Amino acid sequence: MNVAVVRFPGSNCDDDAFHVVGRVMGQPVRFAWHKESSLGDAEAVVLPGGFSYGDYLRAGAMAANSPIMGAVKAFAEKGGPVLAICNGYQIACEAGLLDGALTRNASLHFECRDVHLLVEGKPTPFTRGIPAGRVLRIPIAHAEGRFVHPDVAALEKEGRVVFRYVDPTGGVSDGANPNGSVANIAGTCNARGNVVGLMPHPERASEALLGSDDGKMLFASLLAEMGRRV
Amino acid sequence: MSAPKPGTKPVTKQEPPINEATAKEHGLSADEFRRVHDILGRAPTYTELGIFSVMWSEHCSYKSSRIHLRGLPTSGPRVIQGPGENAGVVDIGDGQAVIFKMESHNHPSFIEPYQGAATGVGGILRDVFTMGARPIACLDSLRFGRPDHPKTRHLVEGVVAGIAGYGNAFGVPTVAGEVYFDGSYDGNILVNAMAVGLARTDKIFYGKAKGLGNPVLYFGSKTGRDGIHGATMASAEFDEESESKRPTVQVGDPFTEKLLLEACLELMNSDVLVGIQDMGAAGLTSSSVEMAARAGNGIELDLDQVPRRETGMTGYECMLSESQERMLAVVKAGRESEALAIFAKWDLDAAVIGRVTDTGKIVVKEGGKVQAEIPVAPLAEGLRYERPFARPAALDKERALDVASLQAPADLGVALVKLMASPNLASKEWIYRQYDHMVRVGTVVRPGADAAVIRVLDGAVDPANAKGLALKADCNSRFCALDPYEGARLAVAECYRNVSTVGAEPLAVTDCLNFGNPERPDVMWQLVEAIRGLGDACRALETPVVSGNVSLYNETEGRAVKPTPTIGMVGLIANAADAVGLAFQPDCAVALLGVNTDEIGGSEYLDVIHGKQAGAPPKLDLAREAAVGKACRALVAKKLVRSAHDCSEGGLAVALAECCIVPSKPGAPLVGATVKLDEAIRADLLVFGEAPSRIVVSFPPEREAEVRAIAAEHGAPLSVIGATGGRRLTIYQKSARVLDVAIDELATAWRGGFRAVVS
Numbered sequence: 011m012n013v014a015v016v017r018f019p020g021s022n023c024d025d026d027a028f029h030v031v032g033r034v035m036g037q038p039v040r041f042a043w044h045k046e047s048s049l050g051d052a053e054a055v056v057l058p059g060g061f062s063y064g065d066y067l068r069a070g071a072m073a074a075n076s077p078i079m080g081a082v083k084a085f086a087e088k089g090g091p092v093l094a095i096c097n098g099y100q101i102a103c104e105a106g107l108l109d110g111a112l113t114r115n116a117s118l119h120f121e122c123r124d125v126h127l128l129v130e131g132k133p134t135p136f137t138r139g140i141p142a143g144r145v146l147r148i149p150i151a152h153a154e155g156r157f158v159h160p161d162v163a164a165l166e167k168e169g170r171v172v173f174r175y176v177d178p179t180g181g182v183s184d185g186a187n188p189n190g191s192v193a194n195i196a197g198t199c200n201a202r203g204n205v206v207g208l209m210p211h212p213e214r215a216s217e218a219l220l221g222s223d224d225g226k227m228l229f230a231s232l233l234a235e236m237g238r239r240v
Numbered sequence: 241m242s243a244p245k246p247g248t249k250p251v252t253k254q255e256p257p258i259n260e261a262t263a264k265e266h267g268l269s270a271d272e273f274r275r276v277h278d279i280l281g282r283a284p285t286y287t288e289l290g291i292f293s294v295m296w297s298e299h300c301s302y303k304s305s306r307i308h309l310r311g312l313p314t315s316g317p318r319v320i321q322g323p324g325e326n327a328g329v330v331d332i333g334d335g336q337a338v339i340f341k342m343e344s345h346n347h348p349s350f351i352e353p354y355q356g357a358a359t360g361v362g363g364i365l366r367d368v369f370t371m372g373a374r375p376i377a378c379l380d381s382l383r384f385g386r387p388d389h390p391k392t393r394h395l396v397e398g399v400v401a402g403i404a405g406y407g408n409a410f411g412v413p414t415v416a417g418e419v420y421f422d423g424s425y426d427g428n429i430l431v432n433a434m435a436v437g438l439a440r441t442d443k444i445f446y447g448k449a450k451g452l453g454n455p456v457l458y459f460g461s462k463t464g465r466d467g468i469h470g471a472t473m474a475s476a477e478f479d480e481e482s483e484s485k486r487p488t489v490q491v492g493d494p495f496t497e498k499l500l501l502e503a504c505l506e507l508m509n510s511d512v513l514v515g516i517q518d519m520g521a522a523g524l525t526s527s528s529v530e531m532a533a534r535a536g537n538g539i540e541l542d543l544d545q546v547p548r549r550e551t552g553m554t555g556y557e558c559m560l561s562e563s564q565e566r567m568l569a570v571v572k573a574g575r576e577s578e579a580l581a582i583f584a585k586w587d588l589d590a591a592v593i594g595r596v597t598d599t600g601k602i603v604v605k606e607g608g609k610v611q612a613e614i615p616v617a618p619l620a621e622g623l624r625y626e627r628p629f630a631r632p633a634a635l636d637k638e639r640a641l642d643v644a645s646l647q648a649p650a651d652l653g654v655a656l657v658k659l660m661a662s663p664n665l666a667s668k669e670w671i672y673r674q675y676d677h678m679v680r681v682g683t684v685v686r687p688g689a690d691a692a693v694i695r696v697l698d699g700a701v702d703p704a705n706a707k708g709l710a711l712k713a714d715c716n717s718r719f720c721a722l723d724p725y726e727g728a729r730l731a732v733a734e735c736y737r738n739v740s741t742v743g744a745e746p747l748a749v750t751d752c753l754n755f756g757n758p759e760r761p762d763v764m765w766q767l768v769e770a771i772r773g774l775g776d777a778c779r780a781l782e783t784p785v786v787s788g789n790v791s792l793y794n795e796t797e798g799r800a801v802k803p804t805p806t807i808g809m810v811g812l813i814a815n816a817a818d819a820v821g822l823a824f825q826p827d828c829a830v831a832l833l834g835v836n837t838d839e840i841g842g843s844e845y846l847d848v849i850h851g852k853q854a855g856a857p858p859k860l861d862l863a864r865e866a867a868v869g870k871a872c873r874a875l876v877a878k879k880l881v882r883s884a885h886d887c888s889e890g891g892l893a894v895a896l897a898e899c900c901i902v903p904s905k906p907g908a909p910l911v912g913a914t915v916k917l918d919e920a921i922r923a924d925l926l927v928f929g930e931a932p933s934r935i936v937v938s939f940p941p942e943r944e945a946e947v948r949a950i951a952a953e954h955g956a957p958l959s960v961i962g963a964t965g966g967r968r969l970t971i972y973q974k975s976a977r978v979l980d981v982a983i984d985e986l987a988t989a990w991r992g993g994f995r996a997v998v999s
Contacts, residue, residue, distance in 0.1 A: 020495050022386055022411025026681045033703055059679075061409040064495025076895060120404050120674045124906055136618065151408070164568045214678050219695065219704050219817055221906065222685075 011236045014042040014052035016082065016098075018073045023059035023095065023213065031056065032165065032206050035229050044076045054091045054135075054232055055082055057098025058074040059151070059211060069112065069154045070100030088179055090137040092205040092230060096152055099197070099207035108207045109170075110159035113153075116190025120153040124222070125188050125210055127196055128176045132169035134203045139231030145180045146224035148210040155209040157191035157198070173197030173208050184211055255286040256554070258695060262286075265908045266293035271284045271971040272623065279618050287556045287604060287611040291617065294469075295529060298792050301622030303444045304758035305790045308771045309951035318747055326447055326517060328786025329439075330748045332812050334677065334699055338594040338709060339373035342434035342752040342808040344791035348489040349431040353398025358406035359433050359564055364435040366408060366518035368752050369501050372445045372508050373437025376682060377581040377694050378407050380417040380433050381752070382712045387663045389996045392421070395429055396998055397594045402492075403433070404674040409494035410501070413683050413896030414675035416711050421997070422718070423664050427796030431790075432752040434713055436697060436807040445508055449531035449539055449570045454514055456528070456594035457576065459565035459583045464549035466490050467523070467562025477757055477793045481511055497567040498586070503586040504567065510582065512575040519566040524561045527568040528594070528964075529602055533620030538599035543606040547589040555594035555611040570596060590716035607653035618746050629764035639722055641841060641855035648924040652893070652971075653981035655849050655924070657989045659890050660850045660897060666993025684708055688902070690741040690886055708816025710744030716889070717802035718842045719857035724766040726857045728773030728805045728948045733865045733932050735809035736781050737886045740869035742819045743876030744811030749778055751788040751807055755799025758792045767792075774805055780862035781869075783809060810923060813876075820876050821906035822885035824911040824964040830943045831960045833868045833951060834934030836892060836917065837857060837927040842927055844889040845928035858931045864956070865933045871956035872935050878950065880943050887934040892917075893927035893971065893979060895936050900969050901987035912983045914963035916972040923978040925970060 013031045017024045024041065025131055031039040042049055044062075049055060062073035071081065079101070086092050086107055094102035102108045115121055126147045129137050140146070154198070173196040177186040197208025209217045212225025256262050263273035266289055276284050276292050282294065302309065314322035320337055321329035327341035345360025365375050380403055385392050407414045412435070449456065467490035497559060507513050515535070517527045524546070532539040543558045553561075571579045576592055583590035597603070602614040602619070611743055649655040659665055672687035685693035691712040700706035714735045719725030732749065739746045751774060756763040794801045811817055824830075840846055841855020875881045883904070887895040900912050919926055939947050944960060951958035969986065973978040 020409070020498055022409075022679055028265060029681060029697065029703075042615065060411060061495060063500075064409065064493070114283075118677070119401075120408055122676045122678060123673050149678050151678060164863055175315070188379075211678070217681070220681060223712070225818075233244055 011037045011052050011053050011233060012036055012079040013039045013054045014049050014055060015039060015056045015058055015190055016044065016078055017041045018044045018062035018076060020062045020064050021058050021060035022130050023211065026213045027056045027058045030216045034119060034197050034226065035217050042078055044078050044193060047077045047081055049066060049081045049085055053136055053236060055085055056096040057092065057119045059096030061143040062097055062101060068104065070097060072102035073101045083107065086205050089202060089204050091174050091230065093136055094096060094205065094207035095211055095213065096209055099209055100154065102205060102207045104200050107205050108200055109165065110157055110198060112154045113158055114154050115156050121188050122149065122151040125150050126176050126178050126186060127173045127210060129173060131199065134206050135232050135235040136174060136206045137172055137231060139234050140227045143180065145176060145178065147222045148212055148225050149217040150210045152209055155189045157195045168201065170199050171195050172199050172206055246607050258283055258286060258289055263289065265298060266290065266824065268293050269562035272296060279615060282817065285612060286453060286513045287520050287559060288555045288614055290560050291614060293611055294552040295524055295619050295952050296622050300522050300526055302790055303623040304544060304627050304792060306624050306770050307626060311771065312775045312783050312785045315777045316782065318895055319784055319786055320441065320444065322786050326370050328748065328750060329371065330786060330810065331441060335441050336696065337439050337444060338436060338810055339371050339439055340434065340436040340750055340810055341367050341787040342432055343789040344711065344752050344754060345431045345433065345888045346429060346754065346791055346794055349399055351427050353395050354488040355489050357402030357820055359490045360431050360433045361403055361406040362492045362494065362497050363520050364433045364566055365497060366520065368435040369504055370516050370518045370884065371439065372443045373439040373750065374505060375435050375437045375801040376680060377436045377692065377711055378412050379435065379713045379808060380784050381715065381806060382419045383415065383425045383430035383431065384421050386423045389426050397974040399431055400515060400671050401706065403610065405494050407520060408493045408676040410498050411638060411679050413677045413679050415677050415683055415694065416685055419671060419877065422802060425804040427799065428794045428801050430754050430801065430804055432806045434750060436709065436711060437697060443508055445513060445516050447531050448515040449537050450514050450535045450536040451570065452596055452598050453595045454573050455576050455592045456541065456572050456596065457569045457571055457579055457590060458546060458566065458593045459569065459588050459590035461493060461496050461563055461997045462549040462589055463546040463561045464563045464940055465553060465557055465561060467983060468557060468560045477795050479717055487952065490562050490564050490732035492564050499586045499588055500565055502566060502587055503582055505581050507579055510578060512571045512578050514570040516567060516569040516574060519568060521562065523560065523562045527961055528697045529616055529620050530698060531568065532572065532602060532616045538597035538601045538616060539594060539599050540603045541594040541605065543604060545593040546589045546593055557607040559604060563565050577939060618749055620622060624999050627758050627764045628761045629763060629768050630761040632762035633680035639854055639856060641852065643840060646850055648847060648922065652927060652979040654925060656893050656897060658981060659848055659894055660680055660693040660986050661989035661993035662844065663997050664844060665890055665894060665996055667991050668822065668994060670994050670998060672810060673881045685819050685821065686896050689821055690738040693816055695815065705815050705817055708813045710739045710742050710811035710813055712738040713806060714738065715804055715806040717804040718853055720804060721802040722771035722842045722855065723857050724803045725773040727789055728859060729768040729777040729860050730932055731805060731807045732777035732781060733860055734776060734888055735807045736783060736865060736869055737935065741884045741886050743873055744813035746781065746783045746809055746811045748786045748909055749807055749809050751785055751805060753790045753806040754794050754801060754806065755792050756795040763800055770805040777862060781866055785986055815932050818876060818879065820884050821904065822883055822899050823937055824899045824901040824913055825904050826883045826911050826965055828882050828964045829944055830913055830915060830936065830938050830962040830964060831947065831958055832934060832936055833871055833956050833958050836919050836921065836926055836959050837929055837931040838921040839931050840925050840929050843928060844892065845929045858961065860932050867954050867956040868933045868935055870974055871951045871954040872937065874938060874950045875947060877946045880947050881937045881939045883938045885936050887936065891928040891930050897969055899936060900983040901990055910966045910983050910987065911964050913962055913964045914970045917961060918974060923973050926973065927979060
């Protein structure tokens with residue numbers, strides 16, 4: 011599985027995603043530079059975390075208009091799997107790959123800590139392999155992760171809410187919501203299900219040494235999915 | 241970019257006359273002004289006066305401290321580069337080096353906390369990556385005034401947000417540090433930032449302008465008028481006018497810094513780079529002068545080529561600007577275009593602004609005219625003062641402590657809860673949750689532990705079993721105020737212990753010496769004594785000082801801060817996965833490495849419970865410290881212990897409480913302990929005394945013989961004092977129960993203590 015990790019100026023989780031895809035999952039991986047307009051032979055794309063272009067405007071707004079995003083949109087329209095993490099999620103929303111927006115955390119602070127997530131919604135390449143009801147422990151690290159959407163009910167009905175913040179036992183509660191996201195939404199997908207975005211960082215929870223390898227399930231699921239396609 | 245737009249007329253400024261009064265405004269004494277004349281053989285130009293003033297400032301020249309710093313141990317088998325360069329370099333095997341340094345940004349952070357702290361982080365990151373290292377961690381040592389001082393909350397929030405704003409965007413994990421509150425910092429907070437980077441030993445770069453005729457390149461942000469005289473401001477006391485100096489505080493841009501990092505590392509891989517240095521304090525002046533001086537060369541600069549943010553800037557302003565995120569590099573002649581292509585890729589401004597010469601002088605031209613021509617050596621060498629120092633006569637009176645007159649609290653459990661909630665001891669989670677402490681997937685031991693542990697991923701054969709670096713910054717300034725020599729020794733010892741506690745071998749030290757006005761003999765005495773203590777401890781513990789910073793004039797309206805020689809230490813652990821945490825697990829034996837004493841001087845207990853900062857700091861036996869540290873490292877390496885935690889502020893009781901109230905892994909239940917002590921010491925002194933060289937360890941009971949054997953092998957005293965289990969912390973002295981408290985109560989106090997400061 012050839013994976014492209016997009017590198018914007020100011021991306022800072024690009025090396026981390028590269029490490030997990032390459033060394034932890036053992037897959038061929040390369041960086042796609044923001045000034046490029048092709049993804050080459052990539053079979054999956056990661057939009058990594060960071061502060062693209064400094065995020066001095068709305069987070070992700072500049073990156074959404076960079077040359078490489080044209081290629082990412084074309085790739086997604088053909089059904090190619092795209093995983094958008096943290097700043098990548100903000101970029102995907104700004105680029106129209108995903109619906110909704112990510113605004114300032116309710117606490118007004120940057121929040122870096124572990125959260126718990128429940129997987130739900132329609133099957134996606136990144137979640138199909140995760141057992142139903144399994145609570146994942148994955149870190150967040152963001153100041154602008156409060157998900158907002160004008161019609162959450164429709165999103166839920168279409169099965170496009172993929173991750174929700176829950177307590178360690180799987181309960182949806184205000185206490186489990188780290189940023190004030192509507193309906194505790196931590197991640198969503200597009201109508202087709204091939205583009206998945208989430209604020210938590212699965213690449214930071216893909217090795218037991220770092221405290222959790224629950225995030226590895228997203229990458230393993232993708233790998234299984236690609237195998238199924240072949 | 242430097243030429244004014246057509247139709248706009250550059251603003252020309254009338255330069256002030258050059259005389260003793262102008263020199264004084266620049267922070268130069270009449271005597272120093274005369275030396276400028278002697279060196280030049282004539283009166284200086286205004287630009288030259290500016291250059292001398294920043295190069296000879298305390299901040300850049302270390303003129304008061306230098307003769308004393310010579311006594312520090314700076315070499316060792318692992319030291320590749322000691323003090324004098326942008327940062328220290330230490331060999332960690334496998335062709336890799338750790339590069340690190342700590343620096344202060346105290347005055348800017350007091351005036352404008354967000355930008356002051358942010359640019360402090362930016363400056364120290366550049367010091368590290370300018371030598372070829374990718375930053376892998378940051379630490380911060382922060383000191384604020386009393387929690388209830390009207391300014392404290394604003395300063396805490398601003399400084400923390402500034403550190404977060406810069407480090408998080410840049411993409412470096414901020415993993416450890418310390419935060420203390422004390423009235424002596426009411427008008428002069430301390431913000432000390434430490435950066436740690438990783439490099440290949442064959443790819444280390446120095447700030448040397450070598451090779452006659454080689455071009456000098458400027459790259460990074462454009463030059464503006466911000467930060468002019470920052471170094472001079474940092475070298476003066478505060479007064480009520482200081483707030484008006486806000487324009488001297490620079491503004492940080494972590495995005496450009498990130499581009500600068502990537503461009504630098506790419507340049508360093510390209511074979512065109514000769515020497516490189518960041519433009520920190522005193523900007524273009526200090527970077528060009530220091531690079532020329534280190535190589536024994538001259539340097540010629542054409543200011544017309546400097547990328548500028550605004551029109552009408554004078555040569556004086558260009559040379560003194562402290563605009564952030566700028567670098568100066570010397571590249572091989574004829575290879576300029578390769579370097580410029582890299583900067584273009586990263587969208588950075590860049591220009592050839594000068595050449596390396598053999599004149600031994602810095603020559604600054606603007607509009608074809610020479611604005612400054614100064615011999616480099618005396619400029620860079622700076623001044624050396626042997627300032628008078630004397631032990632303050634009042635110290636003995638301040639220290640006087642009659643322990644017998646202290647009334648022991650009726651319930652030591654209640655006293656312990658109060659200590660756990662005191663802002664100095666309470667959980668700092670409110671702070672470190674705002675720092676991205678996990679980016680770069682290296683953080684194996686997160687903030688809140690004795691020391692953070694970062695896995696070294698580059699070059700690791702197996703990422704799950706990579707070597708690790710243990711990092712800690714520490715200083716107990718209360719001890720230093722009572723006895724600066726012992727206080728400095730204790731600060732080194734505590735860092736050594738923290739690093740050993742997680743299982744890492746201490747390698748080397750960086751320091752940040754924060755003191756008041758050195759022109760006062762009592763302050764100078766504190767500085768001299770602290771440096772002597774630092775040297776003695778580092779020699780004994782074989783942790784040489786490889787980099788550092790001296791910050792003087794930390795006082796407001798004549799009131800100096802407590803002497804604060806902050807120590808940053810880096811240690812190495814063969815396998816990061818072996819590092820142990822501090823949390824108790826059920827059904828373990830609890831033992832103490834080290835010996836309890838009745839020493840209570842300068843303790844947190846004395847301050848919080850009795851409102852006194854008095855007495856003598858506890859005695860430190862460096863041989864025992866080393867023995868305890870080695871024993872603990874061996875216990876970790878042999879996987880005998882389940883937990884290890886050092887005793888520091890609050891003594892044994894607080895150390896045990898902390899082991900009880902932190903889960904051993906996320907979601908794990910908290911585990912209490914019952915401990916029995918046999919010493920015939922007054923109970924409150926026994927449990928709250930702060931004798932150094934003590935580590936609490938726990939292990940499965942069946943391993944006791946092996947644990948004892950290892951302690952004995954290293955000559956470390958060890959006593960098995962109890963067992964883990966239950967939901968209470970109970971301490972017996974012989975058969976008397978002297979402390980008994982629910983761990984939930986301790987946890988609640990500890991978790992909430994800091995919030996009281998910020999909300």
